[in-house]
Amino acid sequence: MTKAISVAAKTKQIVKKYGNSKSGMIAVLQDIQEAFNYLPKEALKTAAKAMNVPFSRVYEAATFYTAFSLKPRGKNIVKICMGTACHVRGAAALQDKFERTLGIKPGETTKDNKFSLETVNCVGACALGPVVVINTDYHGQVTMKKIDKIIDNINKEGAQ
Amino acid sequence: MEENQDVQAHQVIEETRLKYDPKKNVITVCAGTGCRAYGSLKVKEALEAELQKQNIKAEVVATGCLGFCEKGPMTVIHPHKYFYQSVKVEDVPEIVSKTVAKGEVISRLFYRHPETQKTLFREEDLPFYKKQLRVVFGKNGMIDPTKIDDYLAIEGYQALAKVLSEMTPEQVINEVKKAGLRGRGGGGFHAAVKWEGVRKAHGDPKYVIANGDEGDPGAYMDRSLMEGNPHSVIEGMIIGAYAVGSSQGYIYVRNEYPLAVTHLTLAIEAARERGLLGKNILGTDFSFDIKINKGAGAFVCGESSALFASIEGRAGEPRAKYVHAVEKGLYDKPTVLNNVETWANVPLIINKGADWYASIGTEGSKGTKIFSLVGKINNTGLIEVPMGTTLYEIIYDMGGGIPKGRKFKAVQTGGPSGGCIPESLLDLPVDFDKLYEVGSMMGSGGMIVMDDTSCMVDVARYFTTFLEEESCGKCVPCREGVRRMKEILDDICAGKGQEGDVELLEKIATGVADGSLCALGGSAPNPVLSTIKYFRHEYEAHIKEHRCPAGVCKALITYSIDAEKCTGCGACIKVCPVQAITGEKKKAHVIDDKKCTRCGACIESCKFDSIIVK
Numbered sequence: 001m002t003k004a005i006s007v008a009a010k011t012k013q014i015v016k017k018y019g020n021s022k023s024g025m026i027a028v029l030q031d032i033q034e035a036f037n038y039l040p041k042e043a044l045k046t047a048a049k050a051m052n053v054p055f056s057r058v059y060e061a062a063t064f065y066t067a068f069s070l071k072p073r074g075k076n077i078v079k080i081c082m083g084t085a086c087h088v089r090g091a092a093a094l095q096d097k098f099e100r101t102l103g104i105k106p107g108e109t110t111k112d113n114k115f116s117l118e119t120v121n122c123v124g125a126c127a128l129g130p131v132v133v134i135n136t137d138y139h140g141q142v143t144m145k146k147i148d149k150i151i152d153n154i155n156k157e158g159a160q
Numbered sequence: 161m162e163e164n165q166d167v168q169a170h171q172v173i174e175e176t177r178l179k180y181d182p183k184k185n186v187i188t189v190c191a192g193t194g195c196r197a198y199g200s201l202k203v204k205e206a207l208e209a210e211l212q213k214q215n216i217k218a219e220v221v222a223t224g225c226l227g228f229c230e231k232g233p234m235t236v237i238h239p240h241k242y243f244y245q246s247v248k249v250e251d252v253p254e255i256v257s258k259t260v261a262k263g264e265v266i267s268r269l270f271y272r273h274p275e276t277q278k279t280l281f282r283e284e285d286l287p288f289y290k291k292q293l294r295v296v297f298g299k300n301g302m303i304d305p306t307k308i309d310d311y312l313a314i315e316g317y318q319a320l321a322k323v324l325s326e327m328t329p330e331q332v333i334n335e336v337k338k339a340g341l342r343g344r345g346g347g348g349f350h351a352a353v354k355w356e357g358v359r360k361a362h363g364d365p366k367y368v369i370a371n372g373d374e375g376d377p378g379a380y381m382d383r384s385l386m387e388g389n390p391h392s393v394i395e396g397m398i399i400g401a402y403a404v405g406s407s408q409g410y411i412y413v414r415n416e417y418p419l420a421v422t423h424l425t426l427a428i429e430a431a432r433e434r435g436l437l438g439k440n441i442l443g444t445d446f447s448f449d450i451k452i453n454k455g456a457g458a459f460v461c462g463e464s465s466a467l468f469a470s471i472e473g474r475a476g477e478p479r480a481k482y483v484h485a486v487e488k489g490l491y492d493k494p495t496v497l498n499n500v501e502t503w504a505n506v507p508l509i510i511n512k513g514a515d516w517y518a519s520i521g522t523e524g525s526k527g528t529k530i531f532s533l534v535g536k537i538n539n540t541g542l543i544e545v546p547m548g549t550t551l552y553e554i555i556y557d558m559g560g561g562i563p564k565g566r567k568f569k570a571v572q573t574g575g576p577s578g579g580c581i582p583e584s585l586l587d588l589p590v591d592f593d594k595l596y597e598v599g600s601m602m603g604s605g606g607m608i609v610m611d612d613t614s615c616m617v618d619v620a621r622y623f624t625t626f627l628e629e630e631s632c633g634k635c636v637p638c639r640e641g642v643r644r645m646k647e648i649l650d651d652i653c654a655g656k657g658q659e660g661d662v663e664l665l666e667k668i669a670t671g672v673a674d675g676s677l678c679a680l681g682g683s684a685p686n687p688v689l690s691t692i693k694y695f696r697h698e699y700e701a702h703i704k705e706h707r708c709p710a711g712v713c714k715a716l717i718t719y720s721i722d723a724e725k726c727t728g729c730g731a732c733i734k735v736c737p738v739q740a741i742t743g744e745k746k747k748a749h750v751i752d753d754k755k756c757t758r759c760g761a762c763i764e765s766c767k768f769d770s771i772i773v774k
Contacts, residue, residue: 121630
């Protein structure tokens, strides 16, 4: 219950920041996702009310844009760049490797909530291809061997 | 009154210019996204700490992207202009004690000419930079993009001061028209024609927008401008706003470019503080301000009407263009939408004049263009060249050719709307019209080089898959047609292609191109049609011979081990995720084709190049 209240309160705060206006929709959703790591239903409902738009409008925007997630995401977000430069340098093989190692497909989160796997069209770091962005860190010229190392390191750091 | 304005306008800028001293001891470290990934910020910190430790006075500046991303992190030691590449934190003490303190060179940090092995000391000596003309992009290396003073010191905002004090809006539009500036975002529409349209259009307010939704995979020049020289984009927009009579601007930036958002935000705040943005700019009665809008990961939002919808807070669906954006754009008001690089060209035109600008380039395409040279190429990075430079010069003279001595196959330009250009057209001078003639497009300037290990059917499938996911679904030809093309290409790559598939693809492609609502669908067939046009034999090899000549399509290839090359080291056995490889130590190993998933792990692990893909 306390969580629901805080989600609503935080959402109201965010919507207010953009003048309770529906033109701030995308920015509002981005801020909600930043606050909660995904878009909780409660937040979307609150936002719709505060912006005075039907819930369907909010849902439409939340599902149209690929950057938004309606499901909770893991602590570490792995984004594999699928840009053309990365593609010709073997990004598909890296995706396979991540899927095998983490046991999840893009859009999914590991059971221990440690990793979410996502693909991105292009992160604009083409010279480093193939590129993987983990949280905010860019990893360039990634190989399967490097992936093992990267995941090992995160597992060690994140051992809580 | 006018004279007063003139004095005020120039004063702010002149004061800062005087502070600039080119002889100063400055060490610049490239802090573009590429170099950051290689650890350039750590190099910068280490330099600062070492200077303090050795008690040497010099300034360390984290600059925008220098373009030669292959050799990052790049560090330039001024005033000698020594260009050090691939600098590591371990190199820093020596750089400070030798080069900064005494002007001595450290030979191993210089770039060597790949053929003559000659040591090259300065940026302008490198083959990568030699043929470039970096009039827009080159300033990145001279400034800290987070400091407005740095921009002011290199003649920043002088064009704006000139425009506000000496030119009427009509004169500005004429100057841009005379320069022949065409939109750098893809279509190549004449910027001045848009501006004129908005100036004359009825409706208030009028909007000015920079399209920074650089969605073409493989292109990142706009990112490097927004991150590396944000004020040049902002100055261009203010001049545009003055010309069309707008008071509100927007910069729409991709969600994937957080550093660009940070630097643009800082730049807008700094410009406001100096009276260059906001009410009564530089003491005149012209007012204009800019807001930043972040995208949320939708390629179609680079399309004008979808971009407007996104700024308005809706799903980014394009609309039919019975009425143009210059009449009814954002919030149904007259709107100028130009791409980031286009805006960054504007101050240059004003400062150096339309005649100078128009003297660069080809008959129909003036000025320079920034390209991202990526994929299977030795010197990856961003280059800026005069329009009309040939593909050969770009790929071989600047790009240094194909790595590992492999053979060039094609260069893909124009992103998902563009096409693949084969070797026989390498002498093509690159400009808007020539690329269009050969079935491709300028797009925003991505050039992805492919060698003989890139499968052209797979590339067509890649783009069609991309477009199928990014199609907004509003109109039928694009939503259904692109999906059908993808299914056919999936089948061909899976070895299930049938005779007649290529002809069917061509037929659907025509329908999609003719019937789609916006440019996404209109140009979606280009990657398919251009690969069929130039690489039909590869399609036929897949369909008739069940063979992928490039060794990419998993269903059509097998992995085996060359017994002569294999030393029996066991590295591949360890990495194979499905235990398909067996063999004793020091004896040639064998791959079980039934178990093998063609994941490529063995190829990566083999030091003896003994895995054969056929």
